[in-house]
Amino acid sequence: MENFFKSNQIKSNQIKSNQIKSNRILVSALMGLLISPLALSADYHKDDYEKLLKEANKNGVASVLIALEKAPLVEIQSSLITVASRTDSQAELLINELGKETSRTGYWNNSIGQIGLYVTAKGLQKLIDTDLAISFMPDSTRTSRIRAEGEDGSLKEIESLLDKQGFANVEVFLNIDGIEYDISTTGGEDSYKPISSSKLTGVATAANIATSLITSSSNTQGIELISSTATSMRLKNKPSFTAKIDREAYLDLRENENVRAIRPIGFIDKREAYWSAEAMELSAKNPEKNMDIIISLRGGELFSSRTGYMSTSAVTSQENAHARAINSVFTNAGLPPSFNSRYDKTGAYSVALKYSELKKLYAQKDNRILSLELNKPVAKVMLNRSTELINMPAAWNAGYTAAGQNIIVMDTGIRKSHHFFSKNGQSKVIYEACFGTTSWTGYTTGCINPDSNGDSPLGLVGSGEPSVNCSKGCDHGSHVAGIAAGRAGTGSLLPYPLPSGVAPKANLVSVNVSSHKPESDVGIFRIDILAALTAVKSAMTPNTNNNPYTVNMSIGGTLRQQDCFIGTGTGTNTSISRIIKELTSIGVPIVVSAGNDGVSLGIGSRNGMSWPACVQETIKVSSVTNDGVTLVTS
Structure with missing residues (x-):
């Protein structure tokens, strides 16, 4: 898999950046279509507004995603610079109108009509009344913008201190090289190795970064230095400094690319194992x-x-x-x-x-x-479908067909000889892999030529096909792949309806993660999901978000809240939650079916979904309603 991915990326290097930009523009524009009704003042959902108001009253500000306009896909495709100039100017007008009810802290702008801001309670009222925006909602993208690691509960503890006293004394850990350390046996301070002479430049680098962080902050008054980085590096060999910070400084620091973690001084990881x-x-x-x-x-x-x-x-x-x-x-x-x-x-x-x-x-x-x-089966196969109902013909007509993109389908395998996956006489499936488990509990790996782990050699021809020993659900992966990137014929996608998947010009990578038990449904083991996602991560270009790949997992299973690794509690799928965050940090989206079974929050609940869709930073895909006639479940 690694050799294929790397050679494929070399071939597509010149067009990759534009392809990924187009892909993100499509997603953002479709978001705009969904949240942007015509109105003279900004539109909003009552529940969303109450949630934002509660957040603003508690924290002083709420994280808001604002739609400035609904730029047509055709215009984005043909006149992106014009759209960007217009929407950037409109964003500045809105920020000026909000005045002291917002700040530049945490501000983002995709230059095609959506921005993100922290806004006060009074600012929310201004958003309702403004004619510079067409809608607003809670910013669900904010989590993926946070650089500081908070899995251990450290960020929540800082937020609690800010709630109680308005400030927090914290240790800021910097994202620099050359630091070797041993993990604490108590959950407290780690033991750092002496810094060699060849790495002494790291001390100066860290000190410079710390100084830059403080002086370049949009809220320099909110950071009061307690100890310098240079002192900390000399005494403890670790890249950190301590400071007293207010909430705005906290919001600024946690999204800074030079910050790896922020923890209360003396913080101990109290999570129950x-x-x-x-x-x-x-x-x-x-x-x-x-x-x-x-x-x-x-x-x-x-x-x-x-x-x-x-x-x-x-x-x-x-x-x-x-x-x-x-x-x-x-x-x-x-x-x-x-x-x-x-x-x-x-x-x-x-x-x-x-x-x-x-x-x-x-x-x-x-x-x-x-x-x-x-390690046991933790997921079963699920399904999501339909293109007309999500306005894909309009996107295709504007040129967004996913040419140059690659969809990695982790499922039961793809029958690559099917005519729906044929492109100019060749299969759209350009790479194959298989990860399975043979267990004394009765399950047998679905992989051909399996190694001791139950996996096929990476790239083995035929390894991504449906398993021959599959008894139920064998066609699921092919069905999902058809929805994702199938295409009947090679002619024009329009006029509709020519049968087609959502991304008709995308390539497919088939990753079979199924294991089988006689007369039973397909079982997908925890270790095989982890192995497949790890293989994808290893094959990507590191330290960049220009990776033209998307992972699709139309699978789900366990429904308990702890399985989702929510908050500071330890879930039963820690390893998979972490690898998902790894992949999203290099720009590989993880698209997962939301599931049909509900969770403890209630079947049909607006907030309930299956694992692994409930894991933070996955893109959750639910069912669609066909104008009230039928309900097509995921």
Whole structure:
């Protein structure tokens, strides 16, 4: 997979940037179509307004996505510079109109009609009355713009301090190279390796970055330095400085590209570790069987799952810290350090242990382990469909057909010989992979020529086809691929209706992640989802968001809130939540079906969806209503 992706990117280097820009413009423009009714004053949903008002009253400001205009796709395609100039000018007029009820902190502008601002409660009322915007809503994109890692609850603790006292004393960890460290065994301060003479420039670099952060902040009055970075680096060998900050400074710092983490001074990771009771119970009943488990580490002070924002050497330092920690965990438990380390960028490890070995790990309960998950089927196949109902013919007519893009379909495999996937006599499926599991519980990998993990060699021809031993749901991957990028014939897409998928000119990468049990539905194991997503990450160009790939997962399963890794609680899918954040940080969208089963919030709830769609930073795809006649579920 890696060789294909890299060679394919070399071939498309000259057009890649424009293709990705067009792809993002399409998404943003379609958002504009959805949220932009005609009005003399800005439109809004009552529930959304109440949510924003509550946020503004609590925090002083609310994060708002504002639609300035509804730029036609045809105009965006033909006159992007004109559209950008017009909407940029309109954005400035609106900011001036809002005056002191907003600021430049956290401001973003896509230059085709949508902007993001922090706005006060009074500012929300001004938005209702303005004729410079057509609609507004909570900014759901804000989470993906935050650079500082907050998985451990550190950001929420800072927000709590700001709520109580209006300021917080924090330690700001900088995103620089050359720092080696050992992860704390208590969840507190890590132990940093002495800085070698060859890396002493890192001290000066960190100090310069810290100074720049403070002086360039839109709210310099909101940051009061407690200790300098240079002092901290000399005494503790770590790239951080301490400061007293107010809320505006916090909002500014957490989105800064030079900041890897912000934590209250003396912060300790208090998350309760998840140790699978099911794994121990099942192992006790089958003591001679190998139990497949996934271990995720806490990660430490410098940990970030957003490795796309880190340099290669910084990622390597994080991997080294994880490797030392997992080796220490196994050594302390009296076990040999034998595990699969292909997931160590975000501190995840797969290992097969018998009951006697698993007992030693459980007896030790090393605090560096955040979760120990049983590898089992966690998802089933789901489906979403329809193009007319989401206005795709208009997008095709404007030239947005996904030419040069690649859709990675993680499912049951694609029958690439089907005429719907034929393009000028060749299949649209340009690469194949398979990740499966053979288990004593009755499941057999769906992969051909499987290795000891149950996976096919990457790129093996035929590995992305539906499995021959599949009993139910074998056609699901082909169905999904058809919806995504199928195309009947090679002629014009218009006039409609020529049968076509949403992205008719996109290429397809087929990744089979199915395992099978006689007379049972397809099972998709946790480790195979993780392995597939990790393979995608390894094949992408690092330190950039110009990767012309999109992952589609029309799968779902577990419905408990903790499975979604919400807030500071430890979910049972920590490893997959982290790799999703890794991929989104390098510009690879993860599109997931929302599911039909509801969650504890209530079946049909506006806020309820299945895992993994409920994981932050995935793009959730739900059902569509055909003008009230039928409901096509995901």
